[in-house]
Amino acid sequence: MLDDARITRYAVPLREGGSLPGVVEADDCGTYVAKFRGAGQGLKVLVAEVIVAGVAARLGIRVPRLAVLDLSRDIARYEADEEVQDLLTASVGTNLGVDFLPGAFGYDGSRPAGRAEAEAIVWLDAFTANVDRTWANPNLLVWHGDLWAIDHGAALYVHHAWPRRAPDPAAFAAQPFASADHALRERCVSLREVDSRATEILTADTLVAIVDEVPESWLETTGALPTPNDVRQAYVDLLLARLAGDRPWLPEDLR
Numbered sequence: 001m002l003d004d005a006r007i008t009r010y011a012v013p014l015r016e017g018g019s020l021p022g023v024v025e026a027d028d029c030g031t032y033v034a035k036f037r038g039a040g041q042g043l044k045v046l047v048a049e050v051i052v053a054g055v056a057a058r059l060g061i062r063v064p065r066l067a068v069l070d071l072s073r074d075i076a077r078y079e080a081d082e083e084v085q086d087l088l089t090a091s092v093g094t095n096l097g098v099d100f101l102p103g104a105f106g107y108d109g110s111r112p113a114g115r116a117e118a119e120a121i122v123w124l125d126a127f128t129a130n131v132d133r134t135w136a137n138p139n140l141l142v143w144h145g146d147l148w149a150i151d152h153g154a155a156l157y158v159h160h161a162w163p164r165r166a167p168d169p170a171a172f173a174a175q176p177f178a179s180a181d182h183a184l185r186e187r188c189v190s191l192r193e194v195d196s197r198a199t200e201i202l203t204a205d206t207l208v209a210i211v212d213e214v215p216e217s218w219l220e221t222t223g224a225l226p227t228p229n230d231v232r233q234a235y236v237d238l239l240l241a242r243l244a245g246d247r248p249w250l251p252e253d254l255r
């Protein structure tokens with residue numbers, strides 16, 4: 001389970017982030033980048049963050065520790081910046097905390113990533129349909145000389161259709177991944193090795209455990225998915241379907 005903490009102070013907005021994440025302090029003495037439930041596309045983005053970070057961690061990819069952060073009405077009320085105040089007011093309750101990596105800087109390729117870690121990250125993004133790791137927005141940080149993957153809210157985007165359409169794991173399994181613009185594409189030789197390793201690691205039980213880390217109140221039920229457990233199962237089925245087939249989603253020249 002993810003750790004829980006209460007936000008004690010809103011420090012500063014991270015204006016480079018499209019969803020207006022903010023640096024906050026919490027009562028566990030932690031400093032976090034908070035991703036707010038009231039931002040743009042709502043709770044599904046937070047769900048994707050938890051699931052994809054869970055997969056990444058199992059594959060040995062460095063991702064900051066995640067926590068569930070409770071935001072009280074008082075912190076929202078005393079925020080002076082009007083745009084931030086609106087966001088905080090819409091986000092009272094549980095939000096996602098991403099452990100803040102102080103002094104980290106954005107990956108720019110000047111010290112190229114190692115082959116194995118690049119291949120693992122490209123595989124992760126292909127597997128979870130994460131289109132948000134291009135040179136325009138690499139979402140990779142360098143901290144203490146190591147590469148860290150952040151910002152997985154755009155992955156698993158098929159779930160945004162669920163309010164209107166029932167999940168379709170077979171369609172997701174067949175969906176190709178466009179890797180041409182991926183920031184680590186040029187560092188990869190073949191994804192075969194990471195693919196077989198990942199297939200061994202990501203058993204059905206492991207995927208269930210990963211999806212179980214999502215707080216229940218973030219799971220939006222629909223007509224086709226009437227309970228939070230149905231929503232959890234839908235995520236597990238999506239990922240299992242993607243692993244079961246012959247990988248039409250892996251870039252052809254890296255298979």
Ligand SMILES: Nc1ncnc2c1ncn2[C@@H]1O[C@H](COP(=O)(O)OP(=O)(O)OP(=O)(O)O)[C@@H](O)[C@H]1O
Nearest residue numbers: 014017018019020033064098099100101104150151
């Ligand atoms: N854990 C972290 N430690 C340090 N800095 C971070 C961390 N997470 C994010 N940042 C910084 O904040 C920026 C915005 O974060 P992030 O990309 O997660 O937000 P977003 O709103 O999803 O952004 P985007 O516009 O890419 O969709 C990052 O590019 C990075 O510079």
Ligand SMILES: [Mg+2]
Nearest residue numbers: 017137139151
């Ligand atoms: Mg980003």
